[in-house]
Amino acid sequence: MNQTSELQKSAIDLISKYFGQSTAEVYDHFFDGEPDSVITTSVNEIMVEYLGEKKAKEEIDKFMEPLAI
Numbered sequence: 343m344n345q346t347s348e349l350q351k352s353a354i355d356l357i358s359k360y361f362g363q364s365t366a367e368v369y370d371h372f373f374d375g376e377p378d379s380v381i382t383t384s385v386n387e388i389m390v391e392y393l394g395e396k397k398a399k400e401e402i403d404k405f406m407e408p409l410a411i
Contacts, residue, residue, distance in 0.1 A: 348409055349378050349381055352405045352406055389402055
């Protein structure tokens, strides 16, 4: 799997955890073919809106940290 696919998978896992599988599937289709920057921005926006900035950053870091180069 390439980096974009791994990022997308991590983003979908995080969305699924907080918003359920149906919402995750919608985002998965939305993310298809999108650059990393779009995926990251979208995940950040939805998570900050739902959890607040501090908690969202913590959760995003947990899911995305394994992808750090």
